[in-house]
Structures are given as C-alpha cells and as structure tokens.
Amino acid sequence: MHAIDFIQDLAVIMLIAGFVTILCHRFKQPVVLGYIIAGVIIGPHTPPFALVHDEETIKTLAELGVIFLMFCLGLEFSLRKLFQVGATAFIAAFLEITLMIWAGFEIGRLFDWNTMDSLFLGAILAMSSTTIIIKVLGDLKMKNERFAQLIFGVLIIEDILGIGIIALFSGIAVSGTVEADQVFSTVGKLSLFMVVALVVGILLVPRLLAYVAKFESNEMLLVTVLGLCFGFCLLVVKLEYSMILGAFLIGAIMAESRQLIQIERLMEPVRDMFSAIFFVAIGLTIDPRVLVDYAAPILVITLVVVAGKLVSCGAGAFIAGNDGRTSMRVGMGLSQIGEFSFIIAALGMSLGVTSDFLYPVVVGVSAITTLLTPYLIRSADPLALYLGRSLPSPMVRVFSLYGEWLRSIKPRGDKAILAGMIRRILLQVGVNLTLVIGIFFGLAFFAGQIGQWLAQFVEQEALHKALIWGAALLLSLPFLIAAYRKLKALAMLLAEMGVKADSAGRHTARVRRVISELIPLLSLGGMMLLLAALSSSILPPGELLVVVALIAALVIAVFWRWFIRVHSRMQVALLETLEHNNGGH
C-alpha cells in the first residue's frame, strides 16, 4: 500500500516538525531551524531509525516547496519597489555579493574542496536571509527604522542578483567551465529573457487574473495561479534555465496584479505546507556526525560570513552616503545566511556537482549566524560609537569630508528632475530595444520549425529566411520607432536644459540644434547596427535583403502613425498595470 507509506511519512514529518517548531518558538528561534532539526531527528542518521519510507516522493514534494518559496518571494518582490531602491542598496548588495562569492571560493580552496564546491559555497554565502531578518527586526521592534528600510532594499537587489547567480551557476555546472565570454553571454541572454518575460507577462497575466477574479471563486483563482506558476516554470525549464528562476519571475509578474493580496492569502498555506517539507527534507540528508567532522570549516565560514557581510554591506552603505551608525546596523543586520542559501545548496545537490558535506556545513553556518543575528544588531550602536571614538582623527575627518562631498554632488531641484527624466527615458529606450532583441532571438530560435512549416507553402529556403526576417522586422518596428522617438525627445531635453545660455553664450542656439539633431542621427545609426548584428543568424541573401528592407521602409512610411498608436496603447496598458496596482506594497 504505497499511499499509506506516504501518509505515514507526511504524518511523521508534520507531527515532529510541529512539535520541534513549537519548542523553537518558545526559545525564540526561527521556524526554519525547527524544521531542519525535525528532519535530522526523523532522518536515517539519528536513532531510533529512519522514520521516512518513501524518500523519493518526499523529495519531489520538497521541489514543490522550493517552487512555492521562490514564487512567494517573487510575489513580495515588486518592480516599483526595485525602482525606488536607492543607490545604497545597489552598492551594498553588489559589494556584498562580489566579496562573499570571492571569500567563499577562497575558503573552499583553503580547505582543499573542489572547484564546484568552492564556487557554490561562494554563492551560498552571498545571500542573506529575508525571513530571519524580518523575524529579528520584528522582535526588536526596529522594522520601521531607516536602516531596516535600507536592509530591505539590499534584500531586493540580492534577490535579483541571486536569481542571476542561480542561472549562471546552473550553466557553469552543466558545462563545467568558467569562461569570461560564456559568463557574459549567459548574463546577457538571462537579462534579455527576464525583461521580455516581465514585459509580456505584465501585459498579459494581471489581465487574465482580473478576468478570473471576476468569478469570485477562490478555488478558480488558486487553480489559475498554480497553472500559470507551473506552466511558466515548465517554459523556463524548456529554455534551459532553472525552475527557481521561473517561479520567482512569475511571482514578480503576479505581484503587479490587483489580486496580489488575495493571491498571497491563498498561496501562503500552500507554501507553508511544502516549504515545511522542503526544510525537513534538508534535515533528512544531514548526518550530525558531519557537523562534528566539519566543525573547523563551519566555524571559519561563520566568522567569514559575519565579518565579510559586515564589512561589505557596511562599507557599501557608507560609500553611498549613510552615517557610520546606520552603515554598521545595515552590515550587522545582513550578517547571516538562510533559506536562499539552502535553495542554492539544493540546486548544487540536484545538479550533482557538489559534495555531500556541503549541505550540513551550510546548515551549521546558518544555525549559528541565525542565533547571532539579534545580538549583532543590538551591538551595532555601541560598536559604531566605539569605532567613532577610537579611530585616528585624520581618518574620521576624511570620512566626514567624504559625506559632505557626496551631499554636495547630489543633484538638486531642476537638476534632480532632469536626472529623473533622463533616467526614465533611458529605461524606456532600454526596455524597447530589449524587446526588439527578444523578438529577433525568439524568431531565430524557432527559425528551424517555422522554416519547416513554411516549406508547405513556399519552396525556396532563401525566401523562408526573408519571410522570417521580415516578420521579425515588422514585429519590432513599433518598438524601434518608439525607441527612436524617445531618443529624439531626450535630445531635445538635453539641448534645452543641458545647454545653458550663460555658458554657451551666443552659440547657444547652434549648439542646441547640433545636439538635438546629432543624437537622433547617432541613435538611428546605432539601431541599424543593432539590427544588422541581430539579423546575422537569419539574414537572407543580398538581393532579397534589399527587397525586404525596401518593403520595410514602405511599411514604415505608410504605417508610421499606426505603429505609434499601437505602441502607445501597449505602453499605457503596461504603465496602468504597474501604477494602478493597489497591492498594498
């Protein structure tokens, strides 16, 4: 009776997890630790004996746990929040991740671990734990202070960079090598895929969800959300990215829908159930003796995590212009590893590239750093005070001069508005061009299948290519035109506001005209180059190319206004979704 074994496993997992979790709660430890300890107790390495029969099914359910965890992380992520995150978070997160991956790699090398173990250790150490930070800040009643907001910003950037790392490492794990150009192309393709998925997703998914929500049935909404989640994960897997990426992206897309709160409420119990299984499954694989055998690495890594994150995040926050006390608190707050690290460790295991000991080591480090977090946060203020007093006074003066200098170069008033407008236009141009790239890459990817299908109607292969290339060009025209128009607007803006009459003197008008005509011309040239580069894989032979280009030119001339209208409608739809989202973030 297979089913009964399975029910027995679930009963054992949930009962022991529930019991240990209550104990953890009593002693103010996070639930995640409780689950893992429960897994160790149930597991085969501790007495009395292995209490789980059907480990295969439990592992499958644990995979669902990862998907739901990342999906809910995506739901809590929000593009608007990402745009609002300041320079501090960017700099701190970037410094942190670079330093920690390097440090992790070096530690692995130090203990004679193999390259993959060391690389994954780096990625594992790079990510802090959102759940633990929220829990600790809640307990300390510090959730609304300024440094807490900075920490949440860092966590958002970490999510994005972490997703990139997962995609990158999956690729490296499969190919087995790290080469600069490969990394570059992976990151490029990944960004491309993410932008296209987000734009298309945000145009379609919230509308679909709004339609389903009209039926006012929780059940239908849940089934639709689950269908989209699994379906998108599947699509992402077929494109050879990690399922984790898919779950996060579709979560981030749904975060822009008006049904966000309802979806969160429905998905929460599902996530809790399966993430409990995931964390217990981690515990199942842990042999406590490994913890003893690897006590030295665990202690060293713990020290590196605390010191490395404190220095990198603290320095990042300070470089971005925060005072010493706030920077210290940001660094201390981020000094632990948690659920994201487990997910990366699980990825390494499932790809079969990391060794068995990595998991227990990560769990050990996570347990200790978690226990330390509240004490570290509380010690930030005294430490900052002590450092302020004991640093040599020239250094203190340099630091305060740096702060003043930063404040002096910060754009203010008109300039700040101008900077904001320029950033906005450049973002829009970037999104449009990314979509163009996505269209060409997508059609190139499916060129084979489309060609086969076209062969039923048209015989010459050259004509197929011309047709596909023409279609790509046609599809991307609205976005190209929009990018061109945005750049033209940017040129005018720069000419008007960037060239001040008092500095350019009597040449003002001429300089302005040059700028406002040179930039569109340059950008047109750039776009042509982009198109040429993109077309390389599906470019038809010369004579056909000319024909297609002529047709394209004709189409542009005739449909110029229509293209503008189509694009502006799409843009309005997108912005509406992003801005009218009353998701309570």
Place this chain on the structure above:
Amino acid sequence: MHAIDFIQDLAVIMLIAGFVTILCHRFKQPVVLGYIIAGVIIGPHTPPFALVHDEETIKTLAELGVIFLMFCLGLEFSLRKLFQVGATAFIAAFLEITLMIWAGFEIGRLFDWNTMDSLFLGAILAMSSTTIIIKVLGDLKMKNERFAQLIFGVLIIEDILGIGIIALFSGIAVSGTVEADQVFSTVGKLSLFMVVALVVGILLVPRLLAYVAKFESNEMLLVTVLGLCFGFCLLVVKLEYSMILGAFLIGAIMAESRQLIQIERLMEPVRDMFSAIFFVAIGLTIDPRVLVDYAAPILVITLVVVAGKLVSCGAGAFIAGNDGRTSMRVGMGLSQIGEFSFIIAALGMSLGVTSDFLYPVVVGVSAITTLLTPYLIRSADPLALYLGRSLPSPMVRVFSLYGEWLRSIKPRGDKAILAGMIRRILLQVGVNLTLVIGIFFGLAFFAGQIGQWLAQFVEQEALHKALIWGAALLLSLPFLIAAYRKLKALAMLLAEMGVKADSAGRHTARVRRVISELIPLLSLGGMMLLLAALSSSILPPGELLVVVALIAALVIAVFWRWFIRVHSRMQVALLETLEHNNGGH
C-alpha cells in the same frame, strides 16, 4: 529528470483544469465537472495523447485530495448541528440510504454486474452532493428557506451514515462476504471507535490547537493541523478502518475548536489544490467510449437516482410531518450524486473489488443529475400543486389527517422539557458506557503487548490478567459511577414527574419510591452484566477475580468522591469545548 516530469504534469493539470473550469463557470456548471472533463481531455483515451507522465505520483496526490476533502467536510460538520437536526432529517436520510442501496444493488443485478459492483453502486447512489446543492441553492437564492435547512440536516446525517457505509464496505470488500452478525459487529465496533475518538479528541485536540494558536503563527497552526490530520489518519488505518473515516473524524473534532475559522481559511487552498488533482485524476481514468457503451445503464441509473431520492427523501420529510410542498422540494433538492459518490467509487477501485466501468458510469450519472438539479428544484412547486389537485380526495384527506395526528402527539410544554431532559440523561449515560466499553476493548486489544511488558516484573500469567483487568476496572470506574448517578437522577425525575398524583392516587408516594429505587438497582445489575461480558477476554481466574473485585469495591468506597470530581471536571471540559466554540456555525 523525475521532478520536471512531475512539474509538467502539474502544469498541464492546473492549466487545463483552470481553463475548463472557467468555461464551466460561464455556463453555470459546477467546478467539479470541469475538473473531470479536464482529466478526460488530458487522459490517455482522448486525442492528442496522454499528457501526464507520472501517473503514480498524481494518484498519490489524488489520495491526499480525498483526505483533505473529507477533512474539510468534517470541519463543516459539527456535533452541535447533529444534535439540533430534527426527526425529518433522520427519517429522510435513513429512508433514502436504505432505499438507494437496495435500488443500486438491484440495478447492478439487472445488468448482470457482480455482487461487489452492485453493492458499491448502491452505496454510490445513496449519497447526495453537498457542494452541488449549496451551489444550486445559492444560485437560486433559496439557501435560507425552510426546505434548504431540512436538506442540510439530511446531508449531515448522510455524512455520518456514509462514513459508516465506507467502514462497512471496506470490511465487506476485504472478507468478501456479507453476514448479518458481521455487519452488526462492524457497526458496533465502528460506533464505539467513533464515540471514543470524538470524546478523547474533543478533550485533547482543541486545547492543543488553542495552545499553538497563542503563538499567532499561521505556519505553525497549519503544520500542527496537518500533523494531527495525517497522524490520526494513520492511527485509523492501523486500526484497519479507512483513511477517509479518519480524515472526517479529525475534521469533526477540530470543528469543536475555537480556531475553526482560522483552520478553515488555512486548509481551504490546500484542499482546493489537491481536490482539483483528485477530480482530474478521476477524469484521467475515464475512457469516453465507455460512456457510449454504457449509455443504457447510465440512463436507467439516472432515472432511478432522481425518482428514488425524490420518493425516499420526499416521503421521509412528509412522514416526519412536513407539508407536501416542502417535502417535494427536499426530495428534488437531494436528487443528484456527487463528490461523496466519487470517493466511494475511488475506494472500490483502490480496494480492487469493483470493475473499471463503474467509475465512468458514476461520472456520467453525476454529470446528468447535476445538470438536472436546478430544474428539478424549480419544478417542485408546480408538481406539488398538480399532485395536490389530481390526487383522489380520500388520499388527500388521509394525508392531512396524518399531519394533524402528528402535531397532536408532539410533546408540548412540561412534557417537551421532560422529554428533552430524559434524552440528555440517556445520551450522557450512553457516552459514559461507550467509554467503558472502549477502555475494556482497548486494553483487551493490547493485552498481549502489556503482558509481555509486565513479564519483566511479574512472572505468573494469571496475575497479568488480574492486573490488566484491575486497571480496566479502575479506569472505567469514574464513568461507571457517573452513569449510575445519572440513572439515579433519571429515576427520581421519572418518579416525580412521570407519576402524577391524579392517576396513581393514594399510592403515589409508594409508586414513586419503587420507581426511584428500582431503576438504579436494575441499572446497577445491567452494568454488572456489561462488565462481565466485557471482561470475558481478559478475565483472570476465579480466586484472583474475587481479590481484584474486593480491591475495586474498596477503591470505590474510598475514592467515590474523588471519582465524581474527576468525572465532573472532564465533563465540564468537554461541554465547555462544545458550547464555548464560537466557530460561527
């Protein structure tokens, strides 16, 4: 890549289920039908091809679906509601189930099906569909009318009887025979188990849940609820009952906790997810050609379901004293089969005693009767009017006389209060004696193990039995004493209020004394007999028996008051849980 197949299956299931369900919703059909149709589309019997790879895992998850469906049915069930259900529901449900099992069995026989198929068909036809009725009554805006309340009462009794049928049929399916004494002993043991489980569960589980709820963590509450649910299912399976019974019972126990609403909110998405998989899995097994091949049985069974339920439930409602129009509406409202039927059909499949065609037939009948339900309810009033006019007038007179007679014999005023008190006392005595039986049966069941354990300390086997028997007696003493005291109170009540001075005349005082002393004496004798019967399996030899009985008498004499205190505390705890439950039912 096992996990990706699994995700693909889930994606296909949820996407197609979501799509078909939206279509169903547009055409006002219940979601369940949509799931099953989605399953047929995905399944191996329809083009394009089998879209599900890992059917084994899907079936395991479908089992979870059944557990969660029955658990949530248990949550909606409530002992207090059961006590409030009137005679109408009892009579109608009992008539319905008896008639439908018989009718189903006869139809099976008619079509030359084997005994098991026919028996299961009977059980399948016996159960109406709560979800469909709630949906249709909601659509027709009739949820608060009197007949709707009667229907809900019938559904509650159906649940209880259905659970009994499931337990009974599992037993029959395993042994392969139906014998009267076996049925009697199964029903007896089942009732015993249910009463003991409910009393012990209601004493323990709501307290545990209240403790966990204090931590104000949805996650911990969910994990605890799931742990208790699976754990109890496991216990029930070890006692050789069906998991379905366990899920329903633990749901009914949790329905008495103060966290009911919170639990329902948390379990709803989990149930929806897995029940969708369950219903899709039903569709997966269906070959549409079987529907065509078995068109004749499907039509005949549909007719029998509609006619049989209309007659049995309608007659039941009428016999219990409702007017013709209400009775007709009750009958029409219950004229369909649904999710409970699928669960019984799935049980037959998983026990391997029913044939493959039974499932598609049940689905076909369910689909047609579901489509008919709203029209049937709407046709109840015209039909009742037509019958009232066209029946021969003597029959109409007999019917109205019957109604008058019923109203005349209904206890009123003092008598109604007296009847209520007597019913209450008898219920309490019944529960206490059931617990005593449970204690003896439980210790007899474990006598072997306890004996082995005792052998470490005591050598003689006779002494083991004496010790076990003594323990059973000691444990049941509080309940025996309570039952005795209740019966004494009943005797006094009957003597005072049952014997009126005007009818007994000058013998009043004497008759009263006889009654008030005779009943306790008789009940003491009855309890002794019960104990003797219960003890047969673990009774020690004669001389030891005398010793143990003497010790018991001594214990009674010394601890009488203490036993009364213990019992009244337990009773207070139980009643508190039942009455202070603000679950919003």
